[in-house]
Amino acid sequence: MELKLYDTLTREKRVFNPLDQDCVRMYVCGPTVYDFAHIGNARPVIVFDVLYRLLRHRYGKDHVKYVRNITDVDDKINARAAERGIAIRQLTEETYKNFKEDVAALGCLPPDVEPRATEHIDEMKTLIARLVASGNAYVEQEHVLFSVPSMTDYGRLSKRPLDEMIAGARVDVAPYKRDPMDFVLWKPSKENEPGWPSPCGIATPGRPGWHIECSAMSWKHLGETFDIHGGGIDLVFPHHENEIAQSRCAFHTGVMANFWMHNGFLQVEGEKMAKSLGNFITIRELLENWQGYAWPGEALRFNMLRTHYRQPLDWTYNSLDESHKILWDWYEKLQNVASDTQAPDSVVRALCDDLNTPQAIAELHKLHRERNYSGLLAALSVMGFSGRRQKIPRIAPAAGAASGISSAVGAGQAGVVPEMIEKLINARAVARAAKNFAESDRIRGELAKMGVVLKDTKDGTTWEIAR
């Protein structure tokens, strides 16, 4: 079975063959740690987690190296730390911890390496020195700048011919730039800003520009060229374009990564997500209380994967609720199913077609329809789902707290059966036996008010928390 992936650089779906079968190498741009990650941040994390799992499935767990960086030096971080009156390190540590918790709840495996920018300053300086030596960068007013005209095929990834961009004229022409398109590799720091000894004989301490860290960290952990580089579509220009320029010019290589993969943008209820519009949603908010419910991470994950990763995705309550319902229905059938089979080919084949997760989900539905539950569980597992119902309670925080039942049961205490419910069910059974259906229905109604749904089966009455 071939694995095909869409490459932004060539704008085509191509067969993927790793440079080294024993070590498939993937780099994904990670978070800038200054605040809770939002639902848009979650998309690449989930998408590339699925790819990571697929690669591990194909090439073996120990033959894939996934690197996702932590950007912990950035002007937004400086500003936020000052605003909150805390140390930069405290802010980045706290934010990183929250991020780790959030993405774990989304069912994402930790990458093999999570390098931090601040721990790779030396590598950045080495790259910068090389670029200056090769004539691809220059020092000006204590800045080091990459000279875009020095790279003849700059702009291939974003398909922006140089002359057009300059004609765009929206570029801020700083006095230290020789060409309007040149971008910063290193800049001087003021007293109150984080700084490190500068390269290239610059006396003032400084800090790196935005793009150089990814070139440095991918080099350190994956080498001069590697297999896959991923991120959001908005990073294509300028971030990834500039990474390519830095790495290729520093190493004199034809490509930085063989495949450039970008996930599409996300909207919320048909509108762009923005703080100013008041529809900004963090992952944490969804997990704790969004639209009156605490949404399980697996439901968020599933909702994300129902749309192909390159398509625009509209995040809505309806869609999320439907996602949860589907999992809830499936997981009911999986309660006593063992996870001992291989993932069915149909699902893996769909994933191998440029990560066609909607097609894979259609195959999941088919397995469900055919009652191939062990296959369903195995397929879910490959895509990062537990298949366990206690992992996906959908709790109404306010209502749950009031009744005391939804929260107790919803919190996953599957072994704990509240006595009150059992008593009511027994009372109802007595009423039914006596054909006192008015009383029987009254009890059903009472339980329904508490959020408990009954099911009469031939083996007796079972119950569950209403979803």
Added chain:
RNA sequence: GGCCACGUGGCGGAGUGGUGACGCAACGGUCUGCAAAACCGUGUACACCGGUUCAAUUCCGGUCGUGGCCUCCA
């Protein structure tokens, strides 16, 4: 203004140059004291206008709409 995506039935969402993927919802049926669940069944969709073609939702051009980038925003 320049460049680039996307627009599929009530909703979500794949895909394809030629007899309606799939799911949710809805409706009908079986079952049930009533329900729920389960199972069975029911739908002539591809923004608009042109063009190419024996044939277009699928290719080409234009229009409109939504969004992205060009402003260190995933």
